[in-house]
Each structure stands twice: as structure tokens, then as C-alpha cells.
Amino acid sequence: MRVALGLEYDGRSFEGWQTQPSGQTVQDYLEAAVVQFTGEKVKAVCAGRTDANVHATGQVIHLDTEADRKEISWVRGLNSYLPTECAVRWAKVVPDEFHARFSACSRTYEYWIVNEPVRSPILAGRTGWVFRPLNEKNMEAAGQFLVGEHDFSSFRAAGCQSKTPVKNIEYLHVSRLGRFVKIRVKANAFLYHMVRNIVGCLVYVGTGARSVDWMGEVLEAKSRQAAAPTFYPTGLYLTGVGYPEIFDLPQHGASPFPG
Numbered sequence: 001m002r003v004a005l006g007l008e009y010d011g012r013s014f015e016g017w018q019t020q021p022s023g024q025t026v027q028d029y030l031e032a033a034v035v036q037f038t039g040e041k042v043k044a045v046c047a048g049r050t051d052a053n054v055h056a057t058g059q060v061i062h063l064d065t066e067a068d069r070k071e072i073s074w075v076r077g078l079n080s081y082l083p084t085e086c087a088v089r090w091a092k093v094v095p096d097e098f099h100a101r102f103s104a105c106s107r108t109y110e111y112w113i114v115n116e117p118v119r120s121p122i123l124a125g126r127t128g129w130v131f132r133p134l135n136e137k138n139m140e141a142a143g144q145f146l147v148g149e150h151d152f153s154s155f156r157a158a159g160c161q162s163k164t165p166v167k168n169i170e171y172l173h174v175s176r177l178g179r180f181v182k183i184r185v186k187a188n189a190f191l192y193h194m195v196r197n198i199v200g201c202l203v204y205v206g207t208g209a210r211s212v213d214w215m216g217e218v219l220e221a222k223s224r225q226a227a228a229p230t231f232y233p234t235g236l237y238l239t240g241v242g243y244p245e246i247f248d249l250p251q252h253g254a255s256p257f258p259g
Helices: 026-038 071-079 136-146 194-207 214-221
Strands: 002-009 055-064 086-094 106-115 128-130 148-151 166-177 180-187 236-242
Touching: 002 026, 002 071, 026 055, 026 071, 026 086, 071 086, 106 194, 128 194, 136 166, 136 180, 136 194, 136 214, 166 194, 180 194, 180 236, 194 214, 194 236
Parallel strands: 055 236, 106 128
Antiparallel strands: 002 055, 002 086, 106 180, 106 236, 148 166, 166 180
8 A cells, every 4th residue: 555645844954855875864764653653664755855954845756565554644643753754744645657756747845934133033033134135026026937837957056867958938037025035936947956046146236236138147057067056955845746636645735934
């Protein structure tokens, strides 16, 4: 039997998603919780591998099991063994052809920046921080160069395992909510560090260090050297994974902040 799970976690507490010898990753803790709950050793497969300090409200995983449990039992049972920084939000039995990664048709990320002169200790590790004033309207305008199907080599980190740098961004929106600047982007898939590299460029535009049109030049260059440095991981959230309607799965997790 194949079961899909929706996960929410605070990335500050983990060394990313993928299993490590230290045993301190989300995958490690989840698989250990399954052993305690069912007595089975399983391999959990996720929709999007998040790095250390990257968060999720809408991560989706699947696992294969012989355990016959009600869907709500998967939620309550696993959560009783998971650390407080990670929780299963929902569970659903899915067909064997479902795959958390390869069945996904979209991913949605949000990046949250605190934009004020002094850093916030309360929000440290939960947001990025820019002390210079940001012009969110210019950031929004610059982001529209990236919407559509493009070669995103300029935003591709070394070590990326994707077979192609061509991805399709459905939308990219930038908005201000008081002291927060929110960046929301949805695409069919993302390259390694692609969102954080885009955010780094948007911050350059927002501070006035680069023009709005510069974003188009970066895209056309198809070179990582043309873009801004990779921005901090701490403000990044995987908030949704889209699947074909036939699987009848929740499409989005909650936004980490109101608005």
C-alpha cells in the first residue's frame, strides 16, 4: 500500500530533507517515526528536497507500507513520535502509480524578507533580512522577466542534478505587508537553489543596486556569474505541491505569515 503524507517543518532544526549520517534530517526523523509506529523500515520519497534551514508547510512525501492504518491514524501516530518541529498535516492512501516527486506538476515557494533597519531576533531563522529599503514594485516588475518557459542557467547552482535548465514559471509576485516583503513563485519545477538565486537578484533590484531591466539581462546571459549571490535559506518555504486532480490531494500548505 502506498501512502502520501503532507509535512510541515521548521527547517532550523534539521540538516535538510535528505538522509545524512548524522541522522538529523527530516527524512531521518520521519523514517524513524514510521519504524516506531508500524515496526517497518521504509524509504520516504519527497516532492522537493529542501536544504538545511529551509522550511515547509506543504511538503508531500510517499512511502510504501504493509501496515493497515486509517488515514487519521497515520497523522496522529507519526506525530506522536516526531519532534515538535515537524508534523504530518494529512495522510491519504494513493494508487501505486503515484510518486511524490515525479507525479507533481507544480511547486510553490514563498520567500519572506524582514525589511527594516534593525534585525529581529524573534524572526531570525524564519525570514531573510534586508536593512536597506526595498522597492517592492520594482522587484515585482523585474520578476516578470522570468515568467514563462526559459533557460534558467543563470539561476542554477553548481551540483544541480536536473537534466535540463529549462523550467516554466507560472507566476512570480512580490508584495509588501508592513515590514515584510513576500515573494511567491510557482513553477513546474525548480533548479537547485533557483528560488534563492532569484531572490538575490530581486533584492539587488529592490535596493536600487541594479535596474529592473537588469533581470532580463541576467536571464539572457545563461550564466551563474551574471546573477547576484545566493540569498539566505532562512526565509524560504515550500508551501505547495500540485498534482493531477485524479489523486485528490491538498494542493497547498498554509502561508507561514498572515497575508
